[in-house]
Every structure is written in structure tokens, then in C-alpha cells.
Amino acid sequence: MSFGGPPPPLPPRRGRWRWLAPSAAAVLGALQTLAFVHTAWWPLPLLALAGLVALLDTASPRRAALLGWCYGTAWLAAGTWWLFISMHRYGGLPAPLAAAAVFALSAALSLYLALACAAYARWRRGTGWDVALFTSVWLLAELARGVLFTGFPWVAAGYALVDAPLAALAPWLGVYGMGAVMAALAAGLWGVLRAAHGLAPVRSAALALALPLGVLLAAVAAPAEFTRPTGPLQVALLQTNVAQDEKFSAERLPESLAWVARGLLEARAELVVAPETAVPLLPGQLEEFAPGYWQQLQAHFATTGAGVGGGPRAALVGVPLGDFDRGYTNSVAGLTARPAGAAEYRYDKHHLVPFGEFIPTGFRWFTQMMNIPLGDFSRGGLQQPSFAVRGQRVAPNICYEDLFGEELAQRFADPATAPTVMANLSNIGWFGNSIAIPQHLNISRLRTLELQRPMLRATNTGATAVVDHRGRVTAQLAPHTRGVLDAVVEGREGLTPFAWWASRSGLAPLLGLALLLGAAALVAGRRRPGP
Known part of the structure; x- marks a missing residue:
């Protein structure tokens, strides 16, 4: 599946325009947090994530890291700003220091997403396998934030989908699996939009979107009662x-x-x-x-x-x-x-x-x-x-x-x-x-x-x-x-299937899936260079 090879990098941005894309990434990251409260707005995180993939489309690894960091920092700060209340109003911490602590936590935890976006920009090949690559690095970033240093998975992507069709995947894949499928759909959606504008073959884009969409449709079409x-x-x-x-x-x-x-x-x-x-x-x-x-x-x-x-x-x-x-x-x-x-x-x-x-x-x-x-x-x-x-x-x-x-x-x-x-x-x-x-x-x-x-x-x-x-x-x-x-x-x-495999192996199956998808994308990307 070819999208026509990796696109050339954009020329360096100068002056204030160089911050246009990072600012857009921050706005997208902040806006999506509305769906974690108003769950009927679940398409918002999907569209915001597709917007992030679009911003990464021609970014260098260094700039992609900045975009991912801005997206993640705004996402976490907008989703967990209430930590300020606990530290300032009830903990007695001075307001500037409490605000700085919320920002510092959000910024530090967003380094996982920054690394993921840098890896995506480094190894994407302009093929349909880029969908698998983005899904892999996204899932790895979410797992890292949810597990390392005791974990802080608040506003993990899947929590915005509790009233979405993707919720049908919960008893199978759990919250991180739901977020991974959303990432695949977002990357596939951007591929289709590129194809619609003549930037990639339509057939390749459609095939790249088919697998995550098929997984979702199968779960929605056959809802399962695993318990009695x-x-x-x-x-x-x-x-x-x-x-x-x-x-x-x-x-x-x-x-x-x-x-x-x-x-x-x-x-x-x-x-x-x-x-x-x-x-x-x-x-x-x-x-x-x-x-x-x-x-x-x-x-x-x-x-x-x-x-x-x-x-x-x-x-x-x-x-x-x-x-x-x-x-x-x-x-x-x-x-x-x-x-x-x-x-x-x-x-x-x-x-x-x-x-x-x-x-x-x-x-x-x-x-x-x-x-x-x-x-x-x-x-x-x-x-x-x-x-x-x-x-x-x-x-x-x-x-x-x-x-x-x-x-x-x-x-x-x-x-x-x-x-x-x-x-x-x-x-x-x-x-x-x-x-x-x-x-x-x-x-x-x-x-x-x-x-x-x-x-x-x-x-x-x-x-x-x-x-x-x-x-x-x-x-x-x-x-x-x-x-x-x-x-x-x-x-x-x-x-449920999730209860069965998570009780035995924790999150190891999802980690294995992320690594498998990433390896497949890298190998297939090398074998299918664009023209």
C-alpha cells in the first residue's frame, strides 16, 4: 500500500509562523478534553487526533516531538487542571507554585507522546503501513504514561469513548486497546483525506483504514454478553x-x-x-x-x-x-x-x-x-x-x-x-x-x-x-x-476476554501488540518504498 513515498520536509518556518503548527497542536489537545466530560462529543478526540497526524505529515523528528509535546501538555493540563484546587485551596501551596506544578506534571508526562511522534516522523515511509506505525507508537505512549513511575492514566484516550461505538471493544481490548483503535482510525482518516486531494492513491488509503474499521464494525455488530x-x-x-x-x-x-x-x-x-x-x-x-x-x-x-x-x-x-x-x-x-x-x-x-x-x-x-x-x-x-x-x-x-x-x-x-x-x-x-x-x-x-x-x-x-x-x-x-x-x-x-487475559498477563498482550505493529510497519515500509 503506497501513499507515494515520504513527503519532502517543509522549508523552515520563520518568525511567528514557526509556532503556528505547535499552537494548533496545543489547541487540538485541549479541545478534545471536552469529550471526557461530555461523552456524546466522542468524535472530537478522533478528529483532534487526525489533526495531529496531519500536522506530523511533513514534520522532521525534532519538530514532530515538539508537536506531540504541545498536544499532550495541553491535553493533560486541560484535563487535570483541578489538581490546582487540591494543592492551592486545600494544600495551602501558593497559587503560582500550584499552577507551575500542574504544568510541570503535564509537560513531563507528555514526553512519552513527544518521543512517540518523533519516532513516527523518523520511520514513516508514506505507505499504508504508516497507520500501523502510528497506532504502535500511540499505544506505547499511552501504556508508558499509564504504567511507568506508578502510572497516571487519567484522561487516557479511551475514557472519552465510553458512549462511542468504540465502547463495544472494551470487554475485548480494555481502555488502552480502545484508544489504539481510535488512533488507527484517526491515521486512516487522514490517509483518506490525503487521497481525496490527490496526495495518495485512494486504494492504498482505503485499505489502510479497512482493518481498524473492520475490527470496530465486528464488535458493534456482535455485542457480547460474557457474564450472567x-x-x-x-x-x-x-x-x-x-x-x-x-x-x-x-x-x-x-x-x-x-x-x-x-x-x-x-x-x-x-x-x-x-x-x-x-x-x-x-x-x-x-x-x-x-x-x-x-x-x-x-x-x-x-x-x-x-x-x-x-x-x-x-x-x-x-x-x-x-x-x-x-x-x-x-x-x-x-x-x-x-x-x-x-x-x-x-x-x-x-x-x-x-x-x-x-x-x-x-x-x-x-x-x-x-x-x-x-x-x-x-x-x-x-x-x-x-x-x-x-x-x-x-x-x-x-x-x-x-x-x-x-x-x-x-x-x-x-x-x-x-x-x-x-x-x-x-x-x-x-x-x-x-x-x-x-x-x-x-x-x-x-x-x-x-x-x-x-x-x-x-x-x-x-x-x-x-x-x-x-x-x-x-x-x-x-x-x-x-x-x-x-x-x-x-x-x-x-x-470477559479482557478480564481473562489481563488477570493472567496484565498489559503485556497490548505491549506485544504495539511492538508487533511497529515491527511490521518498519519491515513492510522498507519492502514497499514509494516511487
């Missing part, structure tokens, strides 16, 4: 709505702890869930501040039945566990009747947030500039058991953890013990009234599509919701309100 129902579960999800700067306030704590206790004790459901750090004190602190508080909750759930009139059968409560001397964890405690001598259920957060929950080497000076209570947690194990409730296996994850579908998939290695329901306990109060709330909801929706499991979301300020196994929000509380969401969730069992 295991029965309903009555749930009550608490939304505490405590402002982050009041969460540890001695004046506010008695009232907020009392509200949490009432919500847990009075809810009429088989499972009641309170959000991350709904009880924000370590056990020793809690006993000093509110003697007998935890013991009252334990006694209630150890003796009451389930259903209307009998009180909740079980509860999952976000609470830090441990002490300052031996270390502490960001945890979920499970309260229910249990055999004599059996330990109380607990889940300890595994994937911690850099700076907020653990201090990267060499950055203690930075975290010491901010007011972040309990900012140095210990890490829990990757494969922790689920919480048994009324025949369901409920698997907690805490806030940031549901960005990592490959890690949640580790709990599906044994189908007999795999979760039937997932529960995300979050506190997005750190980010105020911002786009972080709908973004996080859409991330959870993507997880339900990958694993075909419902997700319960109990949060401090939103979005508290129930999401079914098809990614549909079936019940939700308004953000930034206090309340209890009563709903029924249908558990599921069975494995």
Missing part, C-alpha cells in the same frame, strides 16, 4: 458532602461522624457503603475523640438482619487503619455478623496517589509545603479477597484505583472467587466543584464495560451512583449534596 446475573442486592450509598477543609476540623467532626453513624445504622438495605475516609480518624484517635463509636457500629451489624425493618446486613466503611508508629493504610472496613474468632474484613488500598498518599523519593520537600493529613500511607496487597454479602462477592477499590483496570482484573484470575459486584469508595472533595467528578464517573463506567460487573460508587461529594455492567448509570445522587442513595444492583459472574 447472580441475583439482586439492596444497597444504600452514603454521600457525606464534607468540604475538604472541614474534614479534619474539630468543630465539624462531631456532626459529620454523627451523620455517618446515623446513615449506617438507619439505612434499610442489605449492604450500606460509606465513602473513602468517611470516618477520617485512625482507631486510636477515634477512640479518644468519640469513645465507643466503632464498637457501636460493630455491635449493630453483628446482630441485625437484612431488609426493610431489619436494618442493613453489612456495611463497607472508608476509614484509615493502623497508627503513626507502625504505619497506617487507607482502608475499607467490612462490618457484618461473623463466626467467633473470625477477623473483621478489611481492604487496604494498593495503588496509592503520588504526593497525596505516598511521597516519591526526593520530593518530601514538596509535600512538606502542603497541608495534607495522613499523607504517607502503607500499601495493601494487589489481590485481596472480596467482601461476602448475601451470596455476592463485593470487591472494594478506593478512589484512584479504578483507573487501573488491569489491576482490578487481577481479582478475576479464579472465576470461583471473582467479584460479582465492584464498589468504589472515593473522596473527590480535594478537587472542589470541578470536572473531576464526571470524569471519575466515566472512568468507573469504563471499568464496568471492561469487566462486565456493576460498580457501586459511594463518594464524599459525588458522583455517588450505581452503574450496571453495561456502563449505564441506573441511580445517582446530585453532586455536592448530602444524602443516601437507595438502589438495587444485579451481581454478575463470568469472565
Whole structure:
């Protein structure tokens, strides 16, 4: 498939015009982030990415790196600007330094895309195989950002596609695979546009677009149900709505702890869930501040039945566990009747947030500039058991953890013990009234599509919701309100292809696919030089 050989480089741009293409790349990168909140706008990232491919069409490797960096930096800064709120408003960091930190993080993480674009410009050959090459380098860049240095996959490309036809690929390929197919479609689309203007053979361009389009059409035409129902579960999800700067306030704590206790004790459901750090004190602190508080909750759930009139059968409560001397964890405690001598259920957060929950080497000076209570947690194990409730296996994850579908998939290695329901306990109060709330909801929706499991979301300020196994929000509380969401969730069992391969190999199959596509493009490109 030939597009007529590699195009000649453009002459050097002088003056202000040399920044026209980088500025256009930045605008495209920023604009596409609208679709991560307004998911009906999913064509926007596809078109923006096609625009990036067009800008790379005649760029040198050095200039391509600049274009990719500008695109990525604007993408991440526009998608995660709310980090400024956590560092400045609640962390006490001076505004210029907080803004600089958001920019520095976005700029550093965009180096992966800069390298990818440079590699594409270096090895593209003007053939139909350039689509495979761009898909390869794009996927490698997304995997690098999502995995290296603990990973930061927020606004990964696939999250904008949760309501797009490409979502049909989620149970097969996961979020990164969805983004890779979008990259292939974007590169193929630009190839067709080039052909329409006489810059490439139409037949080659059409063939280059055929494979990703065929993969997508096959998934859309044959939607697959890989899981089956295991029965309903009555749930009550608490939304505490405590402002982050009041969460540890001695004046506010008695009232907020009392509200949490009432919500847990009075809810009429088989499972009641309170959000991350709904009880924000370590056990020793809690006993000093509110003697007998935890013991009252334990006694209630150890003796009451389930259903209307009998009180909740079980509860999952976000609470830090441990002490300052031996270390502490960001945890979920499970309260229910249990055999004599059996330990109380607990889940300890595994994937911690850099700076907020653990201090990267060499950055203690930075975290010491901010007011972040309990900012140095210990890490829990990757494969922790689920919480048994009324025949369901409920698997907690805490806030940031549901960005990592490959890690949640580790709990599906044994189908007999795999979760039937997932529960995300979050506190997005750190980010105020911002786009972080709908973004996080859409991330959870993507997880339900990958694993075909419902997700319960109990949060401090939103979005508290129930999401079914098809990614549909079936019940939700308004953000930034206090309340209890009563709903029924249908558990599921069975494995999606993504759950099967990710539970065994993590993201290695996608890494292998990226390398295979890149190698094929390089070899085929050498064998098929343009005229």
C-alpha cells in the first residue's frame, strides 16, 4: 500500500509562523478534553487526533516531538487542571507554585507522546503501513504514561469513548486497546483525506483504514454478553458532602461522624457503603475523640438482619487503619455478623496517589509545603479477597484505583472467587466543584464495560451512583449534596476476554501488540518504498 513515498520536509518556518503548527497542536489537545466530560462529543478526540497526524505529515523528528509535546501538555493540563484546587485551596501551596506544578506534571508526562511522534516522523515511509506505525507508537505512549513511575492514566484516550461505538471493544481490548483503535482510525482518516486531494492513491488509503474499521464494525455488530446475573442486592450509598477543609476540623467532626453513624445504622438495605475516609480518624484517635463509636457500629451489624425493618446486613466503611508508629493504610472496613474468632474484613488500598498518599523519593520537600493529613500511607496487597454479602462477592477499590483496570482484573484470575459486584469508595472533595467528578464517573463506567460487573460508587461529594455492567448509570445522587442513595444492583459472574487475559498477563498482550505493529510497519515500509 503506497501513499507515494515520504513527503519532502517543509522549508523552515520563520518568525511567528514557526509556532503556528505547535499552537494548533496545543489547541487540538485541549479541545478534545471536552469529550471526557461530555461523552456524546466522542468524535472530537478522533478528529483532534487526525489533526495531529496531519500536522506530523511533513514534520522532521525534532519538530514532530515538539508537536506531540504541545498536544499532550495541553491535553493533560486541560484535563487535570483541578489538581490546582487540591494543592492551592486545600494544600495551602501558593497559587503560582500550584499552577507551575500542574504544568510541570503535564509537560513531563507528555514526553512519552513527544518521543512517540518523533519516532513516527523518523520511520514513516508514506505507505499504508504508516497507520500501523502510528497506532504502535500511540499505544506505547499511552501504556508508558499509564504504567511507568506508578502510572497516571487519567484522561487516557479511551475514557472519552465510553458512549462511542468504540465502547463495544472494551470487554475485548480494555481502555488502552480502545484508544489504539481510535488512533488507527484517526491515521486512516487522514490517509483518506490525503487521497481525496490527490496526495495518495485512494486504494492504498482505503485499505489502510479497512482493518481498524473492520475490527470496530465486528464488535458493534456482535455485542457480547460474557457474564450472567447472580441475583439482586439492596444497597444504600452514603454521600457525606464534607468540604475538604472541614474534614479534619474539630468543630465539624462531631456532626459529620454523627451523620455517618446515623446513615449506617438507619439505612434499610442489605449492604450500606460509606465513602473513602468517611470516618477520617485512625482507631486510636477515634477512640479518644468519640469513645465507643466503632464498637457501636460493630455491635449493630453483628446482630441485625437484612431488609426493610431489619436494618442493613453489612456495611463497607472508608476509614484509615493502623497508627503513626507502625504505619497506617487507607482502608475499607467490612462490618457484618461473623463466626467467633473470625477477623473483621478489611481492604487496604494498593495503588496509592503520588504526593497525596505516598511521597516519591526526593520530593518530601514538596509535600512538606502542603497541608495534607495522613499523607504517607502503607500499601495493601494487589489481590485481596472480596467482601461476602448475601451470596455476592463485593470487591472494594478506593478512589484512584479504578483507573487501573488491569489491576482490578487481577481479582478475576479464579472465576470461583471473582467479584460479582465492584464498589468504589472515593473522596473527590480535594478537587472542589470541578470536572473531576464526571470524569471519575466515566472512568468507573469504563471499568464496568471492561469487566462486565456493576460498580457501586459511594463518594464524599459525588458522583455517588450505581452503574450496571453495561456502563449505564441506573441511580445517582446530585453532586455536592448530602444524602443516601437507595438502589438495587444485579451481581454478575463470568469472565470477559479482557478480564481473562489481563488477570493472567496484565498489559503485556497490548505491549506485544504495539511492538508487533511497529515491527511490521518498519519491515513492510522498507519492502514497499514509494516511487
